[in-house]
Amino acid sequence: MLAFKSFQQELDARHDKYERLVKLSRDITVESKRTIFLLHRITSAPYMEEILTEAEIKLDGVRQKILQVAQELSGEDMHQFHRAITTGLQEYVEAVSFQHFIKTRSLISMDEINKQLIFSTEDNGKENKTPSSDAQDKQCGTWRLKITPVDYLLGVADLTGELMRMCINSVGNGDIDTPFEVSQFLRQVYDGFSFIGNTGPYEVSKKLYTLKQSLAKVENACYALKVRGSEIPKHMLADVFSVKTEMIDQEEGIS
Secondary structure (H helix, E strand, C coil): CHHHHHHHHHHHHHHHHHHHHHHHHHHHHHHHHHHHHHHHHHHCCCCHHHHHHHHHHHHHHHHHHHHHHHHHCCCCCHHHCHHHHHHHHHHHHHHHHHHHHHHHCCCCCHHHHHHCCEEECCCCCCECCCCCCHHHHHHHCEEECCCCHHHHHHHHHHHHHHHHHHHHHHHHCCCCHHHHHHHHHHHHHHHHHHHHHHHCCHHHHHHHHHHHHHHHHHHHHHHHHHHHCCCCCHHHHHHHHHHHHHHHHHHCCCC
């Protein structure tokens, strides 16, 4: 009876920790989505720097939630609880990579994301971006959480949908250059995912179809700009592309 009592306590503690991680993951997902919605305002807002600064503040708040996840997983095998936090981590990767693309027109690496997820108690919970050794980790009270390759790939796959929306929105605001930059970037991402093929996880191959759709919509917008850009007034471009997007979806049996 004593042995089973200890088993019960251990299982209850593990279940409670899993539920806490699920709630944190939900909070991370919500705040990351809000950051993405904020970044979409860049296509129509006159002051880009103000929005990027506000987005960085929101992402700092998300990292504080990830710090709580790292503290919960301290001394635990992350893979046993990975299912509870994977949705939030994917959404965070999507938000960070979207912000990085807007700033640099390039893709953030997994190592760069992981460097932002090293936390120390020295600066009152703010992230410490300087990697430290394991000895320093124990001495200074440092927590870290590593994004897995699968979470990174799924987050980047979701990023392509946001870039497609940014492309269409920017065209509606008279920005002719962004669609071609996005199109070139999405082709490179699609080529990278194509190399994985069927050898990667099931979720990655599943999102490859959505990635292909986003690329087709962006290429369709670039084609219309190149061929008919001079014929269509700038304020009508967004309406033309939205109609063409609906037609593509109907042909593919989505809508």
